Amino acid sequence: MAILEILEVPDPRLKQVSVPVEKFDDELRTLVSDMFETMYDAPGIGLAAIQVGVPLRVLVIDLQPDDPDAEPVACAHDGHAHHHQPTKREPQVFINPEILDPSEEQTLYQEGCLSVPEIYADVERPSRIRARWQDLDGNHHEQDMDGLMATCLQHEMDHLEGILFIDHLSRLKRQMALRKLEKLRKVA
Numbered sequence: 001m002a003i004l005e006i007l008e009v010p011d012p013r014l015k016q017v018s019v020p021v022e023k024f025d026d027e028l029r030t031l032v033s034d035m036f037e038t039m040y041d042a043p044g045i046g047l048a049a050i051q052v053g054v055p056l057r058v059l060v061i062d063l064q065p066d067d068p069d070a071e072p073v074a075c076a077h078d079g080h081a082h083h084h085q086p087t088k089r090e091p092q093v094f095i096n097p098e099i100l101d102p103s104e105e106q107t108l109y110q111e112g113c114l115s116v117p118e119i120y121a122d123v124e125r126p127s128r129i130r131a132r133w134q135d136l137d138g139n140h141h142e143q144d145m146d147g148l149m150a151t152c153l154q155h156e157m158d159h160l161e162g163i164l165f166i167d168h169l170s171r172l173k174r175q176m177a178l179r180k181l182e183k184l185r186k187v188a
């Protein structure tokens with residue numbers, strides 16, 4: 001396993017359209033395990049293969065990014081100290097994903113992206129979708145999704161078309177976001 005470099009805007013490779021996976025082999029397994037390691041290290045809740053420079057239709061998602069090996073965190077509520085159990089990891093792999101039947105109803109979520117670090121903005125997307133995808137063995141799956149999972153999958157699927165979440169913003173808001181990122185980079 002290896003932690004890979006995450007491409008950031010304005011890297012032109014992020015605008016590439018990714019191609020379908022045809023071979024479900026060891027190379028694909030290695031890519032997926034490296035993507036998980038990279039995403040957990042970042043840390044983030046989703047990553048598309050193109051974000052590590054591989055133009056294949058492969059996504060990894062885990063909405064529970066907490067480190068399961070971490071010690072329980074002590075925190076105080078109402079003066080009582082108690083322990084929060086760390087959440088369990090729930091890694092999910094989506095190969096050649098498709099979206100079917102997006103709902104008319106839209107939901108607003110504040111999104112961020114490992115390729116646009118430190119920038120967050122509200123994006124509206126269909127609240128519910130039906131998703132179809134393949135797993136590492138090439139088996140097909142179909143499932144209805146809503147909430148954060150629906151939003152995250154749509155965000156990651158955009159990467160496969162070369163689209164970033166800031167591309168959903170108005171031109172003015174996008175320029176402001178990119179300028180802010182430039183400033184943050186200068187400070188860093």
Ligand code: NI
Pocket residue numbers: 112113114115155156159165
């Ligand atoms: Ni992203």
